[in-house]
Amino acid sequence: MHCYSDNEYVGIVNDILENTVFLKLKNYKHHGDNRYNHCLRVSYYSYKVARKLHMNKIACARAGLLHDFFLINNQELKFSRRIKVLFEHPKYAYINSSKHFNVNKLEKNIILSHMFPIGLYLPIYAESILVDLIDDFVSIYERLNNLFHKF
Numbered sequence: 001m002h003c004y005s006d007n008e009y010v011g012i013v014n015d016i017l018e019n020t021v022f023l024k025l026k027n028y029k030h031h032g033d034n035r036y037n038h039c040l041r042v043s044y045y046s047y048k049v050a051r052k053l054h055m056n057k058i059a060c061a062r063a064g065l066l067h068d069f070f071l072i073n074n075q076e077l078k079f080s081r082r083i084k085v086l087f088e089h090p091k092y093a094y095i096n097s098s099k100h101f102n103v104n105k106l107e108k109n110i111i112l113s114h115m116f117p118i119g120l121y122l123p124i125y126a127e128s129i130l131v132d133l134i135d136d137f138v139s140i141y142e143r144l145n146n147l148f149h150k151f
Contacts, residue, residue, distance in 0.1 A: 003044040012061045013043060019100055024071060033142055039065050041142075046134045056106060056127050063110035064131050066097040090115055 003009055016022055025036035043064035050060040070092035094111045097103050103111070110131045113123035123129045 003040065006044075009044060009047055009061060012047070012058050013065050016062065016065050016101060021071075021096070021100055022065075022069060025069065028071070033146070035068055038138065038142060039068050041138045042067060042131065042135045045138065046131045049134065050127060050130060053130075055130065059104070059106045059110060060127050060131055062101075063103075063107040063114075063127075064134065066101070066103070066107070067093055067111050067114045067131060067135060069093045069096045069111075071096070087115070087118070087120060090119055090121060 010017070023036070025039060026034050028035040043061050046064035047057050047061035049055075050057040068089065070089050090112045094103070094108060097111060098108075106125055106127060109121070109124055110128045112121040113119060113128045114132050114135050115121075116123050116129075116132050123132055
């Protein structure tokens with residue numbers, strides 16, 4: 001992904017990208033890829049759109065990267081537990097994020113509400129809605145890309 005050559009973006013999120021606990025997300029399958037790459041895509045595209053729309057690009061980049069920062073292997077869970085994690089993982093991601101990084105009020109809402117409307121938290125900022133939408137688009141892209149690579 002070309003985000004690594006975007007010096008402004010890397011400067012905003014480098015502490016997260018170098019965190020040893022966050023790097024563990026590379027070991028969790030997610031939409032046919034891994035959770036680290038998924039979070040990186042959501043973060044970078046959210047940052048780019050927020051910058052273009054004169055929104056808070058820093059919060060979008062950081063919270064976009066942290067939105068799925070939870071260390072549960074969905075692949076190993078029974079169906080009922082997977083459904084529960086689907087609804088609760090924003091809370092787990094926020095807890096992990098706040099343990100390892102300074103998360104402000106805006107970033108907290110972005111992380112907690114990124115599953116709206118099926119999640120348990122409401123987006124109260126435009127940036128929260130933006131990251132939620134980017135997450136949806138990236139997830140669809142990843143699933144379709146995985147599907148088409150199987151043929």
